[in-house]
Amino acid sequence: MTNDKALKSSVLHSLKWVALGRATTQILRWxxxxxxxxxLTPEDYGIVAIADILSSLLVTMASTIAISPLVQARTLDKAAISSYFGITLCIYFLLFCFQYLLAEPIATLYKTPYVAEVLKVSAWxxxxxxxxxxPSALLRRAMAFKKLALIDAMSNIIAAISTLLFAIYGYGFWALVYGGIVAAAVRVTLLLYHHPAPCLPSFNVKHSLPLIRFGGSISVFTLLWYIFIHLDITIGGLLLSTTEIxxxxxALNIAVMPQRKILPLVKEISFPAFSQLQDEPAKISYFIVKAQRLGLLFxxxxxxxxxxxxxxxxxxxxGQKWEAAILPTMLILVLMPLRFSxxxxxxxxxxxxxxxxLITNTLIMIAIIALALFITADLGATGLAMAWLLGFPLIYIIVLIRYSRLFNFQLGTFLYSISKIVLSAALMVISVIATKQLLGTPSILNLLLLISVGGVSYLLALFVVERKTLKELKQAISTR
Incomplete structure (x- = not known):
């Protein structure tokens, strides 16, 4: 049986260092x-976004296949690590070839020649x-997130500064591409310096068959999930101009920016933590519902x-040249708590x-969002955002019912437990909108005032209607 206090202490220690590492870089990166x-221009971002349809898919699949099986495995010896090391080297080489060879066909499909150049360069x-x-998988398995946080912070800061310098010196969309390459190079160098692989690669697959089987199923889910997340750009890129894309x-990057910073922090810690509890499903059910409630609180x-x-x-x-992104940003932000959940x-x-x-859930998601996108895509960037706003609430209802069966919690009880948090957030929004009616044109001073009104109204609402969750939060972060 897992020692709950030891696991809690390990999770909180890891969370502290990951949060600290992210916090120290986040303001600068934003x-x-x-x-x-x-x-840069909308067209610059459109070119990179189209190229990203393929490159991000391959990167996501590769990292998931290589890392998740090593973290999830109950036991892990040097022979299995060596064997899986050899397999991952082969996988990454094949993905390099795959992206390089597909560069021209992708550019032809989307009628954007620069996309081929971007894909060929980023393939390296x-x-x-x-x-x-x-090294990354073994550090996560050991929950050594302090070291990972420092490495990520350093690579992200250097990459962000590099991207800005390339942009200032007129590299256009290449600034985004080169910034990504710098991030990868710095991260790999630091990982190999601080935690080199404990063994040389081998190609004897019999030592890593369980890892390969789990990695195979994870790769199918990752592929489907990536298709789901990038359906908007994939379908929109065929129907709209690069400026609209x-x-x-x-708009999407701004809307999902908080999630991209918060959710990976939670997921990279919760996966190894839940893996330690995989023989105790009742505890997983308890902790996942609690995590949902506290997650929505933030x-x-x-x-x-x-x-x-x-x-x-x-x-x-x-500036005013991005005014067309305001409404799409708003629409996407409204549904983001459901995507986070x-x-x-x-x-x-x-x-x-x-x-x-997870594979079944994702197939359901793809079907619903694809239909919504084809219905609304002719409305441009706003139409793509509307597809998410219309389709994802339906998706969430379906998958939430399925998760309640998987984790064995009562759906009605779960919804009631988060209802007061939702009410408090709604009252916050009403307070901000009402205050906006009294203000003039947008300014930094007015924006700070609105943020203050929103923060105070939310905390007051929570204090009045949901003190229980505030006490639960205090208990959750207590190390005693």
Whole structure:
């Protein structure tokens, strides 16, 4: 049986270091990201977004196949590590070839010649990243997130500064490409320096067959999940101009920015933690529901608060040329708490080995969102955002029912447990909108005032209607 206090202490220690590492770089990265957006054009982002359809898919699949099986395995010896090291090297080399050969066909399909050049250049990253997988997986398995946080912080800061410098010196969309290459090179170098692989690669697959089987099922889920997440750009890229795609990409990047910073933090810690509890499903059920409630406590005010002030943030930070991104940003932000909640279930399902459950969920998601996108895509960037707003609530209802059966919790009880948090966030939004009616044109001072009103109104609402969850949060972060 797992020692609950020891696991809690390990999770909180890991969370502290991952959060600290992210926090120390986040403000700087946001400033630099917005600076880069103000320099580049919608077309620059459109070109990279189209190329990203393929390259991000391959990167995501490769890292998932290489890392997840090593983290999830109950036992792991040097022979299995060596064998799987050899397999991952082969996989990354094949992915390099695959992306390089598909560069021209993808560019032809989307009628954007620069896409081929971007894909060919970024393909070389696979030959670098092949050597980071074993050190990264073993550090995650040991929950050594302090070291990982420091490495990520250093690579992210250097990459963000590099991207900005390339943008300032007129490299256009290449600034985004070269920035990604710099990030990969720095991260691999630091990982190999601080935690080199404990053995040389071998190609005797019999020592890693269980890892290969789990990695295969994970790869199917990852492929489907990637298709789902990138359906908007994939379908929109065929029907809309690169400028419209660029506007939607910036809107999407701004809307999902908080999730991209918060959710990986939670998932990279919760997966190894749940893996330690895989023989105790009752505990997983308890902790996943608790994590959902505490997750919504933070994500609802962040996403809905940003939605309420997007018409102030974007003109102030990005300038008038990105005004068309305001409405798509708002629409996506409204549904982001549901996407966060859905993805928060996934580490527990993986830890239980229920990857087929995730595959079925993702197939349902793809069908619904694809239909919504074809219906609304002719409305441009706003239409792509509307597809998510219309389709994802239906998706969430379906998958939530399925998760309640998988994790054995009462759906009605779960919904009631989060209802007061949702009410508090709704009251916050109403307070912000009411305050906006009293203010003039967007300005930094007015934006700060709106943020203050939103924060105070949310905390007051929680204190009045949901003190229980606040006490639960205090208990959760207590190390005693």
């Amino acid at each position: 400033i630099l990201t917005f600076w880069v957006i103000s320099i 990253c696979f030959l670098l990243m092949a050597f980071e997988t074993i 660029g506007i939607f990409t910036v 994500t609802l005010p962040i996403f809905w608060g940003l939605a309420a002030v997007s018409d102030y943030i974007l003109p102030i930070i990005l 859905d993805e928060l279930f996934q580490p527990a399902a993986k830890a239980l080995g229920k990857v087929s459950y």
